[in-house]
Amino acid sequence: MLKNFWYAVEFAHAVTRAPTKVTCLGQDFVLYRKRDGSVVCLSDLCVHRGAALSAGSLVGDRIACPYHGWQYEPDGACAKIPANPEGRGIPKKARVDSYPVREQAGLIWAFLGDLPAEERPPIPAFPEHEDPAFSTVYVDMVIEANYERTFENVVDAAHTPFVHGTRFGNPDKPQIPDYDITEDDWSAVADIRLSPPPARGLWKRLYKERPAEVVVTNGWYLPNIVKLHVRLPFGDMILYDHNIPLSRDRTLVKIVGYRNFFTGRWADRDARKRIRSILLQDKPVVESQRPELLPYDLPDELHLRSDALQVAYRRRRQKLMADGWWVGDDDAAVAGGRAGNAAVIPSPARRENPELARAWQHRARGADPRPRERTTEGESE
Numbered sequence: 427m428l429k430n431f432w433y434a435v436e437f438a439h440a441v442t443r444a445p446t447k448v449t450c451l452g453q454d455f456v457l458y459r460k461r462d463g464s465v466v467c468l469s470d471l472c473v474h475r476g477a478a479l480s481a482g483s484l485v486g487d488r489i490a491c492p493y494h495g496w497q498y499e500p501d502g503a504c505a506k507i508p509a510n511p512e513g514r515g516i517p518k519k520a521r522v523d524s525y526p527v528r529e530q531a532g533l534i535w536a537f538l539g540d541l542p543a544e545e546r547p548p549i550p551a552f553p554e555h556e557d558p559a560f561s562t563v564y565v566d567m568v569i570e571a572n573y574e575r576t577f578e579n580v581v582d583a584a585h586t587p588f589v590h591g592t593r594f595g596n597p598d599k600p601q602i603p604d605y606d607i608t609e610d611d612w613s614a615v616a617d618i619r620l621s622p623p624p625a626r627g628l629w630k631r632l633y634k635e636r637p638a639e640v641v642v643t644n645g646w647y648l649p650n651i652v653k654l655h656v657r658l659p660f661g662d663m664i665l666y667d668h669n670i671p672l673s674r675d676r677t678l679v680k681i682v683g684y685r686n687f688f689t690g691r692w693a694d695r696d697a698r699k700r701i702r703s704i705l706l707q708d709k710p711v712v713e714s715q716r717p718e719l720l721p722y723d724l725p726d727e728l729h730l731r732s733d734a735l736q737v738a739y740r741r742r743r744q745k746l747m748a749d750g751w752w753v754g755d756d757d758a759a760v761a762g763g764r765a766g767n768a769a770v771i772p773s774p775a776r777r778e779n780p781e782l783a784r785a786w787q788h789r790a791r792g793a794d795p796r797p798r799e800r801t802t803e804g805e806s807e
């Protein structure tokens with residue numbers, strides 16, 4: 427799992443004044459809206475005794491822990507400890523990590539890492555979101571597989587005739603013509619020519635004649651997004667597929683789907699149903715893959731020309747791992763990790779405020795930029 431990226435952690439419409447727990451990179455976070463509507467993302471691990479802040483309640487723009495009522499500001503600093511007698515100060519270490527948030531393209535994005543703003547990788551563009559010609563649907567599903575397996579599955583054009591049969595592929599024409607990749611540090615995209623299946627259901631009304639091929643734009647955007655743009659004879663269907671690592675072995679797939687045909691709300695149900703049925707076809711195959719985790723070395727699996735998008739991803743991932751952006755799987759304390767450790771993704775404040783450098787109770791996951799000094803309070807590392 428890669429830290430130092432913007433992750434879409436929830437649909438924007440699902441985040442309200444009621445605290446919501448979300449999970450990503452094997453860690454729990456709490457999201458809530460402040461009174462002005464902007465969204466806060468904090469580590470969901472109270473620094474006192476580790477209760478989940480998401481089970482607490484809001485006091486103005488602060489969140490109060492359900493266990494002993496400590497109140498945290500949106501920047502993560504504890505502002506009130508009810509058990510303290512009047513006049514007693516609040517320890518500097520009484521703070522949780524607060525992550526930068528953006529609301530964009532119908533999603534809440536949290537920056538899960540400690541890079542300063544100017545060094546953060548971009549959030550990809552979603553031009554369809556602002557385009558009134560498109561309608562939008564939101565779909566999600568949990569897959570019991572590692573997120574890199576579910577992610578690669580969506581850039582894998584060659585599986586469609588086999589896994590999706592006549593729904594989204596043509597078993598009579600499984601060949602993938604060679605394609606060129608347009609690549610930068612954060613994405614790789616290709617136009618792939620596929621033979622379409624015959625139309626079914628609602629779409630039949632729009633299908634006059636089946637074309638010999640359709641151009642599908644397929645590509646990945648780091649850390650976990652896949653774009654699939656299918657040009658149908660009667661319009662465009664564009665899916666953005668977010669593969670959110672809940673834990674090492676579980677992925678929450680969130681899809682935002684756009685279409686510029688049948689744009690009435692009446693057709694949303696059909697659009698969601700089509701997306702769900704495609705995901706349900708992928709699910710058992712992806713859950714069966716072994717090893718469960720994506721191999722590190724390229725020669726550990728056999729690649730063909732048609733696998734070029736996946737190979738581009740694996741190469742880029744190796745580079746980011748070498749740069750220390752990989753978050754180990756063994757130190758996740760909150761969601762499904764080892765029970766004896768409390769470690770969190772470090773937030774930017776750890777780097778940005780030198781005076782706070784040692785003010786963190788919870789150990790940072792991944793490379794830790796903090797100076798390693800022992801303090802009288804007996805810091806753990």
Ligand code: FES
Pocket residue numbers: 472473474475476477491492493494495496
């Ligand atoms: S565990 Fe949160 S206030 Fe005690």
Ligand SMILES: [Fe+2]
Pocket residue numbers: 579580585586589590704708
């Ligand atoms: Fe698929």
